[in-house]
Amino acid sequence: MLTKLLSGDTPRSGLLTLLLLIVLISLAFAPFLFPGTKSLETAARICIFIVLVASYDLLLGYSGIVSFAHTMFFGIGAYGTALALSTTGPSYWSLIWGTATGAVVAAVFALAIGLFSLRVKAIFFAMVTLAVASAFAVLVSQMSWLTGGEDGLNYRIPRELTPAFKLVDEKILGVRINGKLLAYYLVFFASAALFLLMLRIVNSPFGRTLKAVRDNAFRAEAIGYRVVWYRTTATVLSAIMAALAGSLLAVWLRYTGPATTLSMEIMIDILLMVVIGGMGTLYGAVLGATLFILAQTYLQNLMGVAAEVTSAVPVVSTLVAPERWLLWLGVLFILSVYFFPSGIVGRLRAGRA
Amino acid sequence: MSDTAIKPRMEKVPFKEQFFQKLPVLLVPLLALAGLVAIGNPASWLTLTVAGLAMGMMIFIMASGLTVVFGLMDVINFGHGAFVAVGAFVGFTVLAWLAGWTASPSVMLNLGAVLVAILAAMLVTGLLGYAFERVIVMPVYGQHLKQILVTMGGLIVAQQMIYVVWGPDELHLSRPEAFQGSIVFGEAAIEKYRLVAVGIGLALFLAMGHILKNTKVGLLVRAGVENGEMVESLGYRIRRLFLIVFMTGSALAGFGGVMWGLYQETITAHMGSEIMVLVFIVVIIGGLGSVEGCFIGAMLVGLLANYTAFLAPKVALISTIALMVVILMWRPQGLYPVVKAK
Numbered sequence: 081m082l083t084k085l086l087s088g089d090t091p092r093s094g095l096l097t098l099l100l101l102i103v104l105i106s107l108a109f110a111p112f113l114f115p116g117t118k119s120l121e122t123a124a125r126i127c128i129f130i131v132l133v134a135s136y137d138l139l140l141g142y143s144g145i146v147s148f149a150h151t152m153f154f155g156i157g158a159y160g161t162a163l164a165l166s167t168t169g170p171s172y173w174s175l176i177w178g179t180a181t182g183a184v185v186a187a188v189f190a191l192a193i194g195l196f197s198l199r200v201k202a203i204f205f206a207m208v209t210l211a212v213a214s215a216f217a218v219l220v221s222q223m224s225w226l227t228g229g230e231d232g233l234n235y236r237i238p239r240e241l242t243p244a245f246k247l248v249d250e251k252i253l254g255v256r257i258n259g260k261l262l263a264y265y266l267v268f269f270a271s272a273a274l275f276l277l278m279l280r281i282v283n284s285p286f287g288r289t290l291k292a293v294r295d296n297a298f299r300a301e302a303i304g305y306r307v308v309w310y311r312t313t314a315t316v317l318s319a320i321m322a323a324l325a326g327s328l329l330a331v332w333l334r335y336t337g338p339a340t341t342l343s344m345e346i347m348i349d350i351l352l353m354v355v356i357g358g359m360g361t362l363y364g365a366v367l368g369a370t371l372f373i374l375a376q377t378y379l380q381n382l383m384g385v386a387a388e389v390t391s392a393v394p395v396v397s398t399l400v401a402p403e404r405w406l407l408w409l410g411v412l413f414i415l416s417v418y419f420f421p422s423g424i425v426g427r428l429r430a431g432r433a
Numbered sequence: 434m435s436d437t438a439i440k441p442r443m444e445k446v447p448f449k450e451q452f453f454q455k456l457p458v459l460l461v462p463l464l465a466l467a468g469l470v471a472i473g474n475p476a477s478w479l480t481l482t483v484a485g486l487a488m489g490m491m492i493f494i495m496a497s498g499l500t501v502v503f504g505l506m507d508v509i510n511f512g513h514g515a516f517v518a519v520g521a522f523v524g525f526t527v528l529a530w531l532a533g534w535t536a537s538p539s540v541m542l543n544l545g546a547v548l549v550a551i552l553a554a555m556l557v558t559g560l561l562g563y564a565f566e567r568v569i570v571m572p573v574y575g576q577h578l579k580q581i582l583v584t585m586g587g588l589i590v591a592q593q594m595i596y597v598v599w600g601p602d603e604l605h606l607s608r609p610e611a612f613q614g615s616i617v618f619g620e621a622a623i624e625k626y627r628l629v630a631v632g633i634g635l636a637l638f639l640a641m642g643h644i645l646k647n648t649k650v651g652l653l654v655r656a657g658v659e660n661g662e663m664v665e666s667l668g669y670r671i672r673r674l675f676l677i678v679f680m681t682g683s684a685l686a687g688f689g690g691v692m693w694g695l696y697q698e699t700i701t702a703h704m705g706s707e708i709m710v711l712v713f714i715v716v717i718i719g720g721l722g723s724v725e726g727c728f729i730g731a732m733l734v735g736l737l738a739n740y741t742a743f744l745a746p747k748v749a750l751i752s753t754i755a756l757m758v759v760i761l762m763w764r765p766q767g768l769y770p771v772v773k774a775k
Contacts, residue, residue, distance in 0.1 A: 146581045196758070203509050203577050204721075207713040208757075214710045215754045222747055344706065348589060355582060399597060407593035414586040417579055418572060 085276060087283040091363055096428040100363060103370050107268060111261050118377075124264055126373050127271040128328050133353045134278050134365035135321030140351075141360035142282055143314040144294035145198070148347055149209035152216045153190065153319040155341035157182040157326025159220070159227060162336035166235035175238065179327040183320045190319035194312035217342040232337020241266065241331065267328050274324060279362055281317065290314055291360075348406075349376075352413050358423025367424050380405055457768040461732045468740040476620035481739045487627035489735025490634020491696060495689030496712040496719075496727050497641060498682020504658040504722025504771050506675045508570055509577075511584040513686055513712065514705025515591030519561060520554040520687025521694035521704060522595055525604050527553045535609040543609035547695070554691045555684040561591075562683025566676055588706065595702040603701040612695070630692055637685075638728050645724065654678060658722055658771060711738075714753050718760045720767025729768055730760075 083090060091097045103126075106113060110123035132154055139145045160182020161175065168174040197208040220227050227233065239245050245259035281287055293300045293310050301307045330336045340346075349372065357368020383405055399407070420427050465482055472478045499513050527550040528535055534546035569587045573579040607613070612626040645651035657664045657671055665671045693708065694700040715734050719726025734753050741752040760768065 140578075144578055146578060196761070203581065204717070206511075206581050207509070207717055211710050211714050211717075211754055211757065214707075215751055219751060348585070351582070351585065403601065404593055404597060407590060407597070410586050410589035410593060413589070414569065414583055417582050417586065421579070 087276075087280045089279055089283045089362075093425075093428045096363065096425060099428075100366060103366055110268075111264060120260070120264060122373060122377050124267050124332050126370050127267050128325050128332065129350075129353065129369040129373060130366050131271045131274045131278075131325040131328070132322055133350055133357070133369045134275055134362045135318045135325065136350050137354050137359060137362060137365050138278060138282065138314060138318040138321065140354055141358075141364070142287060142290045142294065143311055145311060145315065146203075146206040147209045147315070147318075148206060149189075149193065149213040149216075150318070150322055150350055151342050151344075151347045152209075152213040153186040153322035154326040154329075154346070155216070155220065155338075156186040156189065157323030158330040158336045158341045159233075159326075160185060160323070161327040161330040162233045162235055163226070165237060165330075166233050170236040170238050172238055175331065179324065182327055183323045186319040186323035187316050190316045191312065194315040195308075198308055198311045198315065213342075213347070214344070217338060217344075220342060221338050228337070230338060232335060232340070234335050237263075237331055237334055242334075263332060267332050270328055271325075274321060275362065275366075278321060282362060286310075286313075352409055354423075355413055355421075356416055356423055358425030358427075359421065361422075361425045364423045364425040371424075375405075375409075457726070457729050460768075461729060461736070464733055464736050464740075468736060471740065471744060477743065479618065479621040480623060481743055482736065483623045483627050483631065485736035485739035486732065487624075487630040487634075487696070487735070488738060489732040490630050490638075491689055491692045492708070492711055492715050492735060493634055493728050493731035494637060494692060495686050495708060496715045496731060497637075497724055498678075498685040499712060500716045500719065500722055500727045501654065501658075501724060502675075502679055502682045503716070505654060505661070505671075505678055506574070507577075508574070508580060508679075509584075509721075510565075510570065510679075510682075511581055511709075512565065512569070512587035512591060513584075513682075514707075514709035515588045516558045516561060516683045516686035516705070517690035517693065517708055518595055518700070518702055518705035519591065520558045520690030521700040522599050522604070522690075522702075523557045523687065524550040524554040524691030525606050525694055525700060526599075528606055528609075538610050540611040543611040546609055547612075547691075551688055551691050554687040558687025558690070559680045559684035561687075562680040563676070565683065566679045570679070592702050592705070599702070601702075603699055605699050606694070607698055608695050626696065630696065633692070641724060650674075650677070711753065714757050718757055718767055720764075720769040720771055722771035723767065723769035726767055726769035 091100055107123055107127060111120055114120075114123070132150075136147075136150050139147050139150070157179070161178040164174040164178020164181065193205075193209060193212060197205045221230050223229070224231075236242075239259070241259045241263040243258050243260040245262070246257070251257075282290070289300070289305055289310055292303075293305065293307050297307050300310075326341060329341065333340065353368035353372045354365065355368075356372065357366070358364025416423060422430070468482065469475065469478045472481065495513075495517055499510060503509050528546060531546040531549060534542040537543070565587060569583050570580065573583055608626055612629060615622045615624040616628070617623075643651075645655060653664060653669055653674055657674060661671050664674075690700075690705070693704070697704075711734060715730040716727060718730035718733065719728070733756060737752050737756055738749055742749040764770065
């Protein structure tokens with residue numbers, strides 16, 4: 081039953097299983113285990129980014145395609161939901177059609193870009209997506225009549241998902257059961273479902289073919305698989321998943337703006353998460369996203385302490401200042417591409433063998 | 434030695450084919466003409482055209498290194514933008530030291546200050562390119578996926594290092610006296626600096642053409658682009674050649690960074706990644722690996738960006754993407770596809 085749920089792709093390492101279980105249990109009971117607004121925000125962010133990073137891994141790890149337009153699809157999903165909610169009011173219906181529209185638009189964009197540039201070379205696709213994504217980000221911030229420009233959109237979501245809605249009057253285990261909690265569980269279960277769906281996709285015959293195309297496109301073509309078709313389909317699927325993750329973010333934050341969805345920083349974050357967690361395995365996305373966001377939220381405080389301790393030493397203190405944490409991640413990123421390209425998950429699995 | 438020694442047979446390309454190959458050259462004047470029709474007013478057209486050419490020249494300076502590096506070694510450097518930013522910061526620092534020179538009304542002193550700044554920037558970015566090639570690019574030759582990831586990582590680290598060295602704020606610096614203001618030409622006002630940029634860019638393009646066509650290094654580079662293995666088997670160390678080209682490309686990026694910084698008069702640590710978008714578009718339009726294509730692509734992008742910024746500011750960035758799409762529909766490998774003999 082469990083194996084079936086995981087589509088036969090078990091973690092295959094004791095330590096990895098343990099880590100994944102810790103992540104799963106912590107996220108599932110986050111509101112009770114770690115009370116407080118900040119930790120709930122962090123938990124929801126982790127859920128959403130697990131989906132986003134896993135969908136990126138579908139491209140990078142499973143298909144060997146580097147795309148820099150993933151935040152564009154993420155943003156399309158978020159803006160789809162946000163626009164639907166802000167124009168047609170906070171109903172479930174507008175939530176659904178906004179999400180669906182976002183996913184469809186993302187799919188069409190991905191199809192167009194894929195058909196257009198995947199024929200040539202992986203490197204070509206990377207450059208084209210970089211150009212298109214940055215143009216899209218500029219376009220969104222300029223069309224302020226529609227998207228609110230740099231300020232983004234604030235909107236209301238269905239009342240049952242807001243803190244004002246009380247499900248039960250008493251506190252359970254010291255936690256107020258309100259709409260915010262419902263929204264968290266909406267995010268959690270939707271993310272879990274999407275993750276399992278992606279696990280299903282990569283372990284299907286289609287997923288196997290993708291890996292074949294990644295490892296040797298020429299041979300795959302010779303056997304009779306249409307490489308362009310497989311690559312484009314992978315792009316479209318990953319775009320849809322990213323758009324759905326964007327919709328979740330839009331519902332959770334009740335705000336959508338360029339900085340939270342479209343910026344290049346987020347694209348780089350996703351890239352780091354995938355590589356550090358482990359390319360070519362969706363469990364890597366779970367660990368990568370969790371570690372990265374925890375580090376982003378809590379490690380910076382630690383670096384602040386380190387900067388204060390070393391404040392007497394001129395160069396070191398600027399190097400460990402909390403704003404410079406991306407520097408260290410960049411170094412870690414380069415090192416991990418060289419020395420363990422299969423990331424944390426690959427390391428753990430290799431350690432078992 | 435007999436008279437019957439086999440002579441190499443030079444194949445004559447038929448005129449029609451030659452014409453078709455050179456067709457992209459016509460695109461620049463065609464676009465300029467279309468701009469004249471669309472804008473209507475010759476004076477503003479002239480201003481915009483010079484601005485567009487200046488912008489194109491600066492993009493060309495930055496993009497040329499990238500495209501040759503790709504052509505020669507099949508390496509695309511996503512961290513190229515870092516060299517642009519570092520070059521600009523080094524250049525600005527030097528210009529700030531030489532404030533006495535830049536503020537004086539003497540043209541020679543002004544030029545000297547800019548020249549020193551450019552040389553310093555090129556030196557620093559060239560050395561940085563050496564480090565980048567040795568540490569970051571060398572271990573991942575031939576692996577595109579890793580190359581993209583690793584050079585992206587290099588970009589992140591380099592940008593963060595700029596923050597560490599120069600602080601988080603953007604730098605402002607006004608141009609030297611001699612380059613400020615504009616020349617009035619009939620009704621059209623043309624900024625002096627833009628003319629200087631056009632001149633420098635054109636000189637660089639001609640110099641590059643000369644080096645590639647008439648020197649031994651250039652010959653080796655061209656041969657390496659076409660068939661690296663053959664060059665190697667003839668006894669040339671292509672890795673060292675590549676290192677030289679990589680360093681030159683990085684130095685040119687730094688050069689372009691100083692030029693661009695003086696053009697904008699404001700520089701930030703992430704300016705590199707912003708310009709990289711334009712640089713990539715130019716390199717794709719021109720055909721990966723082709724210097725002429727890169728030059729034409731840069732002119733097209735520069736002109737189009739300025740025309741559309743005047744006619745319809747909202748679509749300025751989209752227009753360059755649209756240009757890329759149109760060109761790729763016409764020639765899927767770019768204007769001048771680089772044919773690899775393999």
